[in-house]
Amino acid sequence: MSKYDFDAIIIGGGAAGLTAAGIAANFGAKTMMIERYRLGGDCTWTGCVPSKVLLKAGKVAQQIREGAKYGLIDQEPEINFQNVIEHVHETRQEVYEDADRPEIFEDMGIKVVSGSAKFIDEHTVEIKGKDGSNRKVSSRYFFICAGASAFVPPIQGIDSVPYLTNDSLFEIEDLPEELTIIGAGPIGTEMAQAMSRLGANVTVIDMADRIMVNDDPELADMLRKKLEGEGIHYELGARVKEVSSEGGITVRIEVDGQTKEITGDQLLMATGRRPNIDGLGLDKAGITYSSQGIEVNDKCRTNHSHIYACGDITGRYQFTHMSDHMAKVATTNALLKFPMKIDADHVPWVTYTDPELGHVGATEEQLKQQEINYETYRFPYSKIDRALIDSEEEGLIKIHAKKWNGKIYGVSIYGAHAGELISEYALAMKNGISLRNIADTIHPYPTYSLGARRAADQWYIKNQSEWQVKLIKKVFGYRGEVPDFSDPNRIV
Ligand SMILES: Cc1cc2nc3c(=O)[nH]c(=O)nc-3n(C[C@H](O)[C@H](O)[C@H](O)COP(=O)(O)OP(=O)(O)OC[C@H]3O[C@@H](n4cnc5c(N)ncnc54)[C@H](O)[C@@H]3O)c2cc1C
Numbered sequence: 472m473s474k475y476d477f478d479a480i481i482i483g484g485g486a487a488g489l490t491a492a493g494i495a496a497n498f499g500a501k502t503m504m505i506e507r508y509r510l511g512g513d514c515t516w517t518g519c520v521p522s523k524v525l526l527k528a529g530k531v532a533q534q535i536r537e538g539a540k541y542g543l544i545d546q547e548p549e550i551n552f553q554n555v556i557e558h559v560h561e562t563r564q565e566v567y568e569d570a571d572r573p574e575i576f577e578d579m580g581i582k583v584v585s586g587s588a589k590f591i592d593e594h595t596v597e598i599k600g601k602d603g604s605n606r607k608v609s610s611r612y613f614f615i616c617a618g619a620s621a622f623v624p625p626i627q628g629i630d631s632v633p634y635l636t637n638d639s640l641f642e643i644e645d646l647p648e649e650l651t652i653i654g655a656g657p658i659g660t661e662m663a664q665a666m667s668r669l670g671a672n673v674t675v676i677d678m679a680d681r682i683m684v685n686d687d688p689e690l691a692d693m694l695r696k697k698l699e700g701e702g703i704h705y706e707l708g709a710r711v712k713e714v715s716s717e718g719g720i721t722v723r724i725e726v727d728g729q730t731k732e733i734t735g736d737q738l739l740m741a742t743g744r745r746p747n748i749d750g751l752g753l754d755k756a757g758i759t760y761s762s763q764g765i766e767v768n769d770k771c772r773t774n775h776s777h778i779y780a781c782g783d784i785t786g787r788y789q790f791t792h793m794s795d796h797m798a799k800v801a802t803t804n805a806l807l808k809f810p811m812k813i814d815a816d817h818v819p820w821v822t823y824t825d826p827e828l829g830h831v832g833a834t835e836e837q838l839k840q841q842e843i844n845y846e847t848y849r850f851p852y853s854k855i856d857r858a859l860i861d862s863e864e865e866g867l868i869k870i871h872a873k874k875w876n877g878k879i880y881g882v883s884i885y886g887a888h889a890g891e892l893i894s895e896y897a898l899a900m901k902n903g904i905s906l907r908n909i910a911d912t913i914h915p916y917p918t919y920s921l922g923a924r925r926a927a928d929q930w931y932i933k934n935q936s937e938w939q940v941k942l943i944k945k946v947f948g949y950r951g952e953v954p955d956f957s958d959p960n961r962i963v
């Protein structure tokens with residue numbers, strides 16, 4: 472008979488918590504999941520889902536605008552923004568009903584509790600219900616999955632203006648006319664394109680001198696140019712000095728030694744995230760944390776052997792698929808004692824602009840820092856028949872791999888369906904499948920994935936040389952010409 476009320480308590484019912492609870496219950500653990508607001512967390516309500524619905528609406532609007540690209544007629548789409556937001560809300564609700572509802576988890580035997588949890592000692596949490604009720608429950612294991620919230624830097628005057636964050640953006644009823652976005656990371660970039668395509672004039676400000684700083688610089692630059700071409704204005708390398716409400720919301724910036732004022736009717740802060748550590752009673756349980764999040768090792772374990780943390784609360788990888796992965800790592804280690812580590816070498820990510828920007832594995836910068844010898848294989852979308860068919864010829868696949876055996880170190884893709892293509896490379900990297908193996912695998916025509924194969928073909932092409940062809944000619948008595956190998960960027 473255990474001295475604890477539960478085998479596993481999960482704090483937070485977002486992407487990490489839902490997965491942790493499901494796995495724990497599946498392993499036969501008596502499980503409780505505590506959520507203070509809405510099951511589904513950021514991803515369903517204020518993150519992935521609503522942002523991708525807005526992007527899709529913007530994409531459809533753009534396709535109407537660019538009808539002539541498909542042999543149709545260019546037309547300005549009629550946009551009722553309230554309908555778009557209603558569609559966002561309906562889709563969120565659909566996702567919630569399908570995957571996040573409490574009943575789904577209760578049917579798995581999980582006790583789902585609505586309330587805010589805080590540790591009072593290392594084996595007990597106190598749950599404060601919305602009705603003011605208080606109860607204490609103990610558990611053998613804990614999984615802290617409390618997520619993160621928008622980080623708003625302490626800019627002068629920021630508290631005097633009504634700015635938006637991802638919490639409020641998907642609730643607005645009117646399309647901003649002039650939208651200023653501070654932050655050119657994934658949130659700022661995705662929302663800039665969505666809102667611009669839906670009809671807003673968008674200016675994006677960032678202190679970095681380029682957009683999407685975690686992505687391949689060449690591909691991020693291609694995306695920036697595309698977005699500029701659609702009318703988005705960028706102020707990069709800009710110091711935000713002050714925000715005020717003068718005839719709208721005015722952001723005063725300094726760029727290249729010059730002061731500029733950007734005025735809009737709405738301001739979106741997309742300046743990163745901070746972990747929800749306040750109010751969790753971490754000190755009471757003696758859990759080590761910093762302002763970056765709860766500290767965990769590569770098994771997602773905190774400084775206590777029975778307390779784990781997963782997802783955004785750890786401040787590590789802020790992606791739904793990583794919350795999911797970390798929850799799997801944590802529960803497997805804790806409840807099965809089976810050693811599993813975070814797969815830090817094969818983390819994919821995708822920004823869902825049109826075209827998409829995706830990445831997996833090492834970046835070129837990391838390879839250089841680690842002094843790893845690599846070759847880069849490039850394949851443009853303009854050589855993918857399916858991309859031409861779809862008028863999606865803008866894009867580039869870049870693969871960094873070992874020259875002699877085609878072992879893949881990292882892949883970056885800018886182009887249509889980059890998010891789908893990147894998974895093939897992730898699977899290959901994880902399972903030791905080389906560029907040669909991909910090149911030798913039959914891919915259907917006409918698909919984008921055939922482009923992934925043709926990108927891999929470049930490994931063969933680059934390993935071919937003049938002397939090899941001369942040798943073949945000599946051995947077999949062939950009479951053709953030796954191809955011109957002098958161009959290092961030759962693509963076949
Ligand atoms: C605009 C936007 C777009 C995004 N798009 C993508 C995307 O396309 N792809 C992708 O992979 N990622 C995306 N992300 C990131 C992704 O949403 C997060 O990485 C993911 O949701 C984190 O899941 P989590 O479970 O760690 O945290 P959350 O989803 O934040 O869940 C934490 C939960 O814990 C609850 N909680 C907190 N404290 C307590 C407490 N004391 N007691 C009880 N409950 C508590 C909260 O209410 C919340 O429901 C996006 C994020 C944003 C903001």
Ligand SMILES: NC(=O)c1ccc[n+]([C@@H]2O[C@H](COP(=O)([O-])OP(=O)(O)OC[C@H]3O[C@@H](n4cnc5c(N)ncnc54)[C@H](O)[C@@H]3O)[C@@H](O)[C@H]2O)c1
Pocket residue numbers: 624626653654655656657658659661676677678679683684709710711741742743744788789790820821822823
């Ligand atoms: N498609 C996706 O997977 C997706 C989409 C959206 C968000 N996300 C996740 O959400 C996280 C948060 O996204 P984000 O875009 O808010 O954060 P981010 O940290 O990735 O980017 C924030 C940007 O704001 C800039 N910035 C910060 N403070 C500033 C200041 N004072 N003045 C000017 N610029 C400033 C930074 O230079 C940076 O470029 C991401 O890290 C990502 O993991 C993922």
